[in-house]
Amino acid sequence: MLTCLLLCAAGLAGPGPADFEDLLPYAGTPTAMESRDANGNLRPGAVYVDAGAWHGFHLPDSPAYYGGFTGPLFIAQEYSLYLSDGLQRLSLQDADTGQARELASATGIHIYSRPDGLFQQFDWGDLSLTLGLSYSDQRSAIVTTKLHNLSPGAQSWRLSWHGQPFNQHPELPQYSLIASQSLEGDSIRWRFNPIRDPWRILLSDAEYELGFDTHVTLSREGKFGYRASTEALPLEAGESVSLMATHRYFHTAQESRDYLGRDWSRVAKGLQQNRQRWRQRLQGLSGSEPVAYRALAVKSMLTLVHNWRSPAGAIHHDAVTPSVTYKWFNGVWAWDSWKQVVALSHFDTALAKGNLLAMFDYQFDADDPVRPQDAGGLPDAVFYNQDGERGGSGGNWNERNGKPPLAAWAVWELYSRTQDLALLRLMYPKLKAYHEWWYRNRDHDHNGLVEYGANLHSAHVKEGRLDVAAVIQAAAWESGMDNAPRFDAGADLRVWENRDAAGKLLGYSLSQESVDLNSYLYAEKQFLARMAQRLTLAVEAAHWLAQAQTLGGQIRSRMFDEASGFFYDLRLTDGGPQLLTSAGKGVEGWIPLWAGVASPAQARRMIAQDLHPQSFATRVPFPSVGADGPNFAPRQYWRGPVWLDQAWFALQGLDRYGYRREARSLATQLVEQAQGALGDASIRENYDPLTGEGLHASNFSWSAAVFLLIYERWLKEHDAAGTGSQPKID
Structure with missing residues (x-):
């Protein structure tokens, strides 16, 4: 359903991104590297991309994928394909009891889009979880995860993420997408095989990078999957903690080497600039x-x-x-x-x-x-x-x-x-x-x-x-x-x-x-x-x-x-x-x-x-x-x-x-x-x-x-x- 709350009264500066929700059908989960409808359109439907990036994401359409943004889509130079059904899927665990907090059990769930990003909110009364995906520059999508302790007592939480890339195109069994996977510091990098099929896939030495701004313990799951886990994160009553992860897609290794946006202060500045850019774009709509x-x-x-x-x-x-x-x-x-x-x-x-x-x-x-x-x-x-x-x-x-x-x-x-x-x-x-x-x-x-x-x-x-x-x-x-x-x-x-x-x-x-x-x-x-x-x-x-x-x-x-x-x-x-x-x-x-x-x-x-x-x-x-x-x-x-x-x-x-x-x-x-x-x-x-x-x-x-x-x-x-x-x- 289209939701568009216009909060701009006379005399205010004009509408901003928060005034426009759910304008396009972003919800969906890819089931394969490529799946198209009878007209040749990639399924699922609308994909969120910003800042001129060559990769994009969807909102989850089922509880199994809550806590992550489905995809990503990536453009193999000239063809849009999917790297995963969900490459950064969140699990939330009470660090004191070891009990998992199921996201679908939240009493309040709001999953929505705005012009400046994709968002998910979960509320259990004692705890809230907010996730956002926005772009900081032309190669970086940033997933922000925020926990807020709403209870009168202290809490401690451990977050972990996992994901598995697609490695095979459903109609091109002769190709394997992933050449190698490396776990370095607090990041995972997948390097793609060079594939030169002019009508389906075009790749040289492309790579995809997922990095975290906090220390995580990394391990491999499956052939090219991973798990990344934080230490216990203590939260006093009323306290919040925010973590960021970057999703970056590069067409070539040289492009990756030349990229200058990896420090987190640059990421934060880029996110702020992009939010301001969207606010400026919307100023003429009042x-x-x-x-x-x-x-x-x-x-x-x-x-x-x-x-x-x-x-x-x-x-x-x-x-x-x-x-x-x-x-x-x-x-x-x-x-x-x-x-x-x-x-x-x-x-x-x-x-x-x-x-x-x-x-x-x-x-x-x-x-x-x-x-x-x-x-x-x-x-x-x-x-x-x-x-x-x-x-x-x-x-x-x-x-x-x-x-x-x-x-x-x-x-x-x-x-x-x-x-x-x-x-x-x-x-x-x-x-x-x-x-x-x-x-x-x-x-x-x-x-x-x-x-x-x-x-x-x-x-x-x-x-x-x-x-x-x-x-x-x-x-x-x-x-x-x-x-x-x-x-x-x-x-x-x-x-x-x-x-x-x-x-x-x-x-x-x-x-x-x-x-x-x-x-x-x-x-x-x-x-x-x-x-x-x-x-x-x-x-x-x-x-x-x-x-x-x-x-x-x-x-x-x-x-x-x-x-x-x-x-x-x-x-x-x-x-x-x-x-x-x-x-x-x-x-x-x-x-x-x-x-x-x-x-x-x-x-x-x-x-x-x-x-x-x-x-x-x-x-x-x-x-x-x-x-x-x-x-x-x-x-x-x-x-x-x-x-x-x-x-x-x-x-x-x-x-x-x-x-x-x-x-x-x-x-x-x-x-x-x-x-x-x-x-x-x-x-x-x-x-x-x-x-x-x-x-x-x-x-x-x-x-x-x-x-x-x-x-x-x-x-x-x-x-x-x-x-x-x-x-x-x-």
Whole structure:
């Protein structure tokens, strides 16, 4: 049950972590190193991770695991797995009588989460036990155990902990996880075997360390298990004692050697700083809107923070991944990042900047050894390991295609929050090069309308010949709408080679000019103009605005169908350009409203005719394909489910054309009808537009980003009118 006690009266500083409990379903016990549901999501559900760590924990869901935090989950470079069902399980013994105190026998038990950690409280009348798990830095989770003598007499207690790691993956019996176990001083260290299975486990010389801040007697239990026991701890009446343990996961032995956070004073300072960081993140939530809306905002922040990974491997800046619990999503994607940056800028600008730079670290230039022809472009996704073409051993790194150009939007939104002119100076030339790449490498006929396509890549060649199907696949990936009906292969969908003036092959385009892509570029020109103005580059600002005016005219005149009153992609056939009306109306047709490129008359017609329950105003509004279209399939990825980023763009489109009441109403409908959004369910990748059921990946970052943006724009009481600045409409 969702519990959110808002204790902030007028005049107080604002809510803190203690005001928000149980926002996500953290309870659960892993039963094996890897167990997934039918959608590929790791079981159990939400996992608590903070500070950019690569390991996380759950709350216990049965008395057998009380006194410990289940897990940990650890990320084997690119894949989330479990090290144990419970690696630090507490036993409590009366040191005078030798009798065990069963935690399940407590008369008061409270097991709960807050934004700053996981907690357990047990009360027997004469004694209380409190456990907390929070993070002190990007490699350390800290378990604090506190005993408080509530009786009038003296007591003495002995604490012991035990745990056993999983050593075998249930489907990979050829691998053993643990190479060795060492007991040194007051800590246990497990060193992992190097395993290089590119689609299941990737480990080099990783290790996991469990250490105690008090002297413990250590012994081995089983092959790689342990027991750690304290001496008798005397407590006078009313006295308390607190003990700490650190859980640290390192990808390499070198990372462990370089780590500086092992002294306990540093741990205490880190915990205090992290608590303060959470309090600062929550300061903007002290409005008078309904409690459930505020809880959704905090749940969205939590989801983004749980998916935050600190630098490791080829990821050189703090970045947010799509989902720590979905098998394939422990990397950093381009257009995911742009949306995440916009939301992060509302509560953690440092993380927002890191997420931005993590992608631009790999912007191609003319000296790139693999793809100098893509100078200015960006990879689709970067992971811990680079791919074989870069000399790495990973399979998930992707340079086959790009992703839609929303980076300038992200930079501008972050700048608007920080007024950091140095950020603009850093990013403006990078964004210019990225923008120009689209016109050099994806405008086949050089008419100013750009196509989605694919890069030169070995995956696009089969037996020495161009693999057209692979290029079409990569082009659909480049759009972000992988299986959208507009990319269905047909006789008139072709692949074109794009060459420079000297005839050098640069890449490929589909024979299709896409309305969303060109609308994004239209908006990007305006954001670049704003940046140029701030940087006192008046000539460049005028240049961008002139380009936007020309492109805007092309989109309005060539990509809007007067008969059906909607925007479509333009398929280029032997018989001439044809609007792709046969595929039906797709949510991409609303992007011209977000960008401000649609004429007021075009926007008015679309809103009048398509905002009804049989089209785009479904139970959860703005399905990826109009519900009355020939290809509508409410549960098939980009053929019907509601993707919140596209819903956000459409809602903003309504807002900017003056339909603020309609935008706010549909935004409210979306959060109230998306299953579990206002409860304690995980935030999903997308939602069934007819039933509201959450679909596909759980704990999904850009959905969380959009929920937070919807809250900030339409659900917060102070912004009920939906006001705010946007690029000017032509």
